[in-house]
Amino acid sequence: NAGVTQTPKFQVLKTGQSMTLQCAQDMNHEYMSWYRQDPGMGLRLIHYSVGAGITDQGEVPNGYNVSRSTTEDFPLRLLSAAPSQTSVYFCASSYSGTVLSSGANVLTFGAGSRLTVL
């Protein structure tokens, strides 16, 4: 049971390049999300999905695309990278029907992907 796996761990892009950050979970979680973390600004939600085929925007969705074709995978696409997208990106998933509390969104995070856009 690997939990939430993110690749790559580090990436350097030039302005205008595109790339995909991969996220996979093996816990059969229906909810998956992408956050970015910047110094002093905490974790900000980019996009999320409540199940295969369903995605929605979070707080800072501009410049990013997502899709959810399977329960396990939730890739994040940067269409045309900009220096403002330099950040650490975290993928997180949850299964709300846990023994901890039904209906509450308790997240399991990946290790993060550090992206630098020059």
Add this chain to the structure above:
Amino acid sequence: SQKIEQNSEALNIQEGKTATLTCNYTNYSPAYLQWYRQDPGRGPVFLLLIRENEKEKRKERLKVTFDTTLKQSLFHITASQPADSATYLCALGTGRRALTFGSGTRLQVQP
């Protein structure tokens, strides 16, 4: 707009003392509040959840309080250890919707 405030300054305490971290929020009526721990270079890890109708939750050396009138949560670590040094994030949520996170407070426990 919704706002969550955590003390951005690092909290430095001596080993064995109780660490108390604060999370304040405005323009929000959360159904529950969570605390996460984040170590450098790692993703956050869930610690505790407290619901709006609960005043206090405990887990081993951790204690969380939730005051919906003051719009504040306090996170306590008793008998703190150097291994407790990390950044602690609070997060608010409503049902199964996305969590909103604070920026975190860094705790440094001196031996």
